[in-house]
Amino acid sequence: RRTKALAARSGPGVTRDGTEIALLANIGGVEDAVAAGALDLEGVGLFRTEFVFLSAAKAPTVAEQTEIYRRVFEPFGERRVVVRTLDAGADKPLAFADLGPEENPALGRRGLRLSAERPELLDAQLEALAVAARETGADVRVMAPMVATAEEAAWFARRVRENGLPKAGVMIEVPGAALRASDVLGEVDFGSLGTNDLAQYTMAADRMQGALSDLLDPWQPAVLDVIAAACEGADRAERPMGVCGESAGDPLLALVLVGLGASSLSMAPSKVPVVRFALSVHSLAECQELAVVAREARTAQEALQRVRDRADRQL
Numbered sequence: 001r002r003t004k005a006l007a008a009r010s011g012p013g014v015t016r017d018g019t020e021i022a023l024l025a026n027i028g029g030v031e032d033a034v035a036a037g038a039l040d041l042e043g044v045g046l047f048r049t050e051f052v053f054l055s056a057a058k059a060p061t062v063a064e065q066t067e068i069y070r071r072v073f074e075p076f077g078e079r080r081v082v083v084r085t086l087d088a089g090a091d092k093p094l095a096f097a098d099l100g101p102e103e104n105p106a107l108g109r110r111g112l113r114l115s116a117e118r119p120e121l122l123d124a125q126l127e128a129l130a131v132a133a134r135e136t137g138a139d140v141r142v143m144a145p146m147v148a149t150a151e152e153a154a155w156f157a158r159r160v161r162e163n164g165l166p167k168a169g170v171m172i173e174v175p176g177a178a179l180r181a182s183d184v185l186g187e188v189d190f191g192s193l194g195t196n197d198l199a200q201y202t203m204a205a206d207r208m209q210g211a212l213s214d215l216l217d218p219w220q221p222a223v224l225d226v227i228a229a230a231c232e233g234a235d236r237a238e239r240p241m242g243v244c245g246e247s248a249g250d251p252l253l254a255l256v257l258v259g260l261g262a263s264s265l266s267m268a269p270s271k272v273p274v275v276r277f278a279l280s281v282h283s284l285a286e287c288q289e290l291a292v293v294a295r296e297a298r299t300a301q302e303a304l305q306r307v308r309d310r311a312d313r314q315l
Ligand code: PEP
Pocket: 046, 048, 087, 173, 193, 194, 195, 196, 197, 198, 244, 245, 246
C-alpha cells in the first residue's frame, strides 16, 4: 500500500489500472519554463507564445525569437514542448499584428485567421522554432489556435512541415472543428482541446464577462457533449487528443475528460500533483463511468455534484 501511495504522488500520470495520461504544463514564457522545467511533470502542453510579445511594438526578428524559444526549450531536455503559434487578436491583441478594429473581436480575425492574413509572421515564427528545436534537441510540436475547418488545418500543417518541424497539431476550441474533429485531425498529428474558448463559443458567452461565468462553466453538459464529440472524432482519425484549457487542472473534471477520451492534460503546474493523485486512484473504466454520469446531468451544478458523489472520497 505504501508503495502505491508514493507512486501516486510522483512520476508520470497514470490511472490506477495503468493507462498513461501525460501531465503537462501551460506556460507563457522563459520564466515559466524555468520554473516548470524543474518540476516533476512530463513537459509542456501549451506554450502561449503571444504572451512573450504582448508589449512588443515591432514584430520580433527570427534571431530574437530563436533566442527566446531556445531558453524556453532548454529546461525540458528531451521532454515534449507543445508550442502554440501566435494567438493574437480578441482578448490578446499584439501591436505588430493588428488588423484594425472589429465589431466582434472574439469572432473576428484572430489566431490562425490572423496568421493566414499575415503569413510572414507565421513563417518567421516557424523558422525560429525549427532552429531552436534543432539546437536544443527538445521534442517540439507546434499547434495552431482557432482552427475552424479541415482546410485550415491542412494549410497550417503544410507550412509547419515546409519549415522542417516534424509534428503539427491544432487546438480544438471552435465547436465546428470539434464536431468535425475526425476531418480536421486527419490533416495533422494531434489535437488539443482549448476548453476556455470551446465553452465561450458553445454557450455564446464572452469569456471576458465575469457576469457570464455560470454559462462559461466547463461542467455545462453541452460543453461536455461537444468535448465528447471531439474525442470520438479524434478516435476515428486515430489521433491523440489532449486538453489544455483550465478545466484540465480540476481533478474531478480531469477524470471526466480522461473518461471522454483525453490522452494528455495540460494545466497550471501547481495543479499537476492533485490531478496525478486523482488519476492514480481511478481506473479508466471508472473515469468513463464518471463521464457518462456527468453527461446525464441537466445542469453544470448537477454534473459536478454527481461526479463528486461517485469519485473517490479522498478528492
Ligand atoms: C483555451 O481557449 O482553452 C486555451 C487553452 O487557450 P487560451 O485560454 O489561451 O485562449
